[in-house]
Amino acid sequence: MTYQLPTPARPLNIGTRGSLLALAQANEVRDRLAAAFDLPFEAFTIVVIKTTGDKIIDRPLKEIGGKGLFTREIEAALLDGSIDIAVHSMKDMPTLQPGGLLIDTYLPREDCRDAFISPHLKSIADLPQGAVVGTSSLRRRAQVKLRRPDLEVVEFRGNLQTRLKKLDDGVAEATFLAMAGLNRLKMDDVPQAAVHPDDMLPAIAQGAIGVERRIDDSRAADMLAAIHDRATGEQLSAERAFLATLDGSCETPIAGLAELNGTEMRLRGQVLRPDGSDAIGDDVTCAISDGAAAGEAMARKLLAEAGPGFFDWRE
Numbered sequence: 001m002t003y004q005l006p007t008p009a010r011p012l013n014i015g016t017r018g019s020l021l022a023l024a025q026a027n028e029v030r031d032r033l034a035a036a037f038d039l040p041f042e043a044f045t046i047v048v049i050k051t052t053g054d055k056i057i058d059r060p061l062k063e064i065g066g067k068g069l070f071t072r073e074i075e076a077a078l079l080d081g082s083i084d085i086a087v088h089s090m091k092d093m094p095t096l097q098p099g100g101l102l103i104d105t106y107l108p109r110e111d112c113r114d115a116f117i118s119p120h121l122k123s124i125a126d127l128p129q130g131a132v133v134g135t136s137s138l139r140r141r142a143q144v145k146l147r148r149p150d151l152e153v154v155e156f157r158g159n160l161q162t163r164l165k166k167l168d169d170g171v172a173e174a175t176f177l178a179m180a181g182l183n184r185l186k187m188d189d190v191p192q193a194a195v196h197p198d199d200m201l202p203a204i205a206q207g208a209i210g211v212e213r214r215i216d217d218s219r220a221a222d223m224l225a226a227i228h229d230r231a232t233g234e235q236l237s238a239e240r241a242f243l244a245t246l247d248g249s250c251e252t253p254i255a256g257l258a259e260l261n262g263t264e265m266r267l268r269g270q271v272l273r274p275d276g277s278d279a280i281g282d283d284v285t286c287a288i289s290d291g292a293a294a295g296e297a298m299a300r301k302l303l304a305e306a307g308p309g310f311f312d313w314r315e
């Protein structure tokens with residue numbers, strides 16, 4: 001080893017957003033690094049960074065625009081050296097990182113499925129005709145409308161507690177959350193039912209945590225290599241190649257999931273019209289090592305199949 005491991009006097013600074021979920025994820029990275037290198041927790045500092053997305057809470061995300069909303073300030077802190085690594089929900093990450101930064105470390109993926117959240121009901125099928133569902137996710141909105149055009153979807157932002165209160169107040173019959181978030185926060189008391197990916201294909205990278213670093217920081221590279229989960233990395237390289245080729249943004253409802261079985265990968269992808277009036281998808285099996293190429297090829301195929309009209313609503 002040609003570098004000094006962090007110490008309580010010179011800790012490794014871990015950047016994160018301040019939500020309960022983000023903090024739990026940053027703590028998990030710290031715990032794994034501490035265990036891998038036999039270091040005390042004091043050798044790490046969790047640095048909370050407020051992002052534009054955290055500051056603007058009264059407008060729909062799509063109006064503010066851009067996937068970098070929850071990452072820009074954190075990446076600036078990496079580049080100026082005020083933090084050494086940054087922990088992200090990969091679902092919220094743009095496919096391209098700014099020059100000088102790299103994400104090549106993933107923790108073992110949590111449950112990638114969506115959760116159906118309702119005080120009384122167990123699934124989308126249980127919702128009465130014309131019922132109201134709350135979500136701020138364009139993907140979930142489009143998928144719900146595709147399956148159940150009779151349902152009304154209303155905008156639901158705010159943290160978990162706010163959303164659960166809205167259900168209690170009768171603003172909507174049900175909402176959706178990621179199973180991963182519920183599990184990481186140990187929120188098993190929230191009424192929840194996992195939705196099968198056949199019924200609602202998850203967001204690209206849902207349930208996966210990635211760690212970003214400076215490309216030229218060889219100490220961070222070495223330390224992170226010790227906690228990297230290869231299977232998750234392989235899934236994400238396929239899913240993110242699909243997303244990158246589609247040029248996904250908050251404007252485009254896109255879903256996708258790679259699953260590993262032995263040496264094979266099953267990759268599913270879906271692109272929807274925002275109103276849920278139409279969707280196209282694909283489902284392929286390939287060698288795990290061909291995942292990224294398969295993701296790119298699937299995206300090209302869906303783009304060709306969709307034709308220019310399908311994406312008219314894009315800006």
Ligand SMILES: NCc1[nH]cc(CCC(=O)O)c1CC(=O)O
Pocket residue numbers: 089090091092176177178180181205206207208209
């Ligand atoms: N867009 C917000 C976001 N980003 C990541 C998660 C959940 C955790 C994960 O997918 O890793 C959530 C909340 C949700 O969808 O319920």
